[in-house]
Amino acid sequence: MANITSVRGFRDILPEETPKWQRVEEKIRKIFFNFGIKEIRIPILEKTELFKRGIGEATDIVEKEMYTFVDRGNEQLTMRPEATASVIRSYIEHHMYEKDPVAKLFTIGPMFRRERPQKGRFRQFHQINVEFLGQDDPRIDADLMSMLIYLLTELGLEGLKLELNSLGCDTCRPAFREKVILFLKDKENRLCEDCRRRLGSNPLRVFDCKNESCQETISGAPTILDFICPECTGHFEKVTGHLEILNVPYSINKRMVRGLDYYTRTAFEITSGALGAQNAVTGGGRYDGLVQMLGGPAMPGIGFAIGFDRLISMLPDNYGEDTGSPNIFIATMGESAQGRAFSICNALKRAGIRADMDFSGKSLKAQMKRANKLNCSHTLIIGDTELEEGIAPLRNMRDGTQDSVAIKNADALIEKINN
């Protein structure tokens, strides 16, 4: 009978790797706490309509990547492909803006997109999302990006590049869009198949097409920064100004656009050369129209998502390893020793000390080998008849020196280990 395997693009994160995830999450939570960002936990399943309206009907995500199904109650549901729409839905549903229009929220969890898997891309992947709602001051944008850079640097990442652009707003982007369509109309035959299709749905995407001919064609086109309205220009200039004040290095990428429809004004991306083709570790931007679009009040917002899996893959293998705390292995010789070891081992664990032992009755050699494998700091050997008190030497594994103090009971041992 054939074995059952995991679903394509859905992977197990094995015990060797989970400490990395835990350490990163701990550090991030601490930083978010200091920046006044509170956690929100949202469902994995939402009504399909939420993403259609939020992300945009014509986007690749909605068009062909969502896990959508009809449930037994005949309702169209979707496993979330991203978190922002859900956070906004919750913000509106619970009238959070009534209590306090300003909300700084984060959420961590899995997202689902049915793409072809490759390096740094899975069908179930994990994101750390941050949303700042209720404020459109350019300082918010700068503060958000500065925190992000700080956070990634704190985690030990190097070679990061922050790129940003402005996408304009509802009033200036449509005009720019028309201009681009007009510009490309008579050059259509020089565009790739995808871009010709995009011309009708999302012509701005031609800007970041990787096809050479497309790049050449679009290079003469007006760029959005020359075209956006004075308000948007002002906002963008202030954002970059504040970034400079905060000493955050950045570069402007006039051709960067976003694949989700809700973005307005500030859009940014952080990339790393260490990631392969899927080089974006973070992406985000402002979405001043989204709250209203989803049925809430007119309320600005900005946010980002960190690709958790990609972030983890950039960290060294030993990241998050516990090295300091004591880790005891109890080896036994003989039946009666096992009995005493059993209760001592249990007492150690309840006293907050990591401890383990072997019940299989294997040779001492095998037990010691196991202790070594578990990377134990100390091995305690308990003999069958030696030492009336019942406990033999506590031995340090690392330098081989013996500590031959006989210990009378578990309490004395705990004290010894803790001193």
Add this chain to the structure above:
RNA sequence: GUGGGUGUAGCUCAGUUGGUUAGAGUGCCUGGUUGUGGCCCAGGAGGUCGCCGGUUCAAAUCCGGUCACUCACCCCA
């Protein structure tokens, strides 16, 4: 959805122009040695060679199909 690469032991991989009981390293188990583990020595378990079909006296090896993994396009974090 499109293209390239790869599927042989738990893991990393050899396997010459098709030819007998398919190998190594590592890991695992047992024993020896060792001032009770690391080093060394001996032995052992473990594989329908991804799956199906074809060619052949004979297929891990050649051909076709299929599935999986992987990298890239696309898209995005």
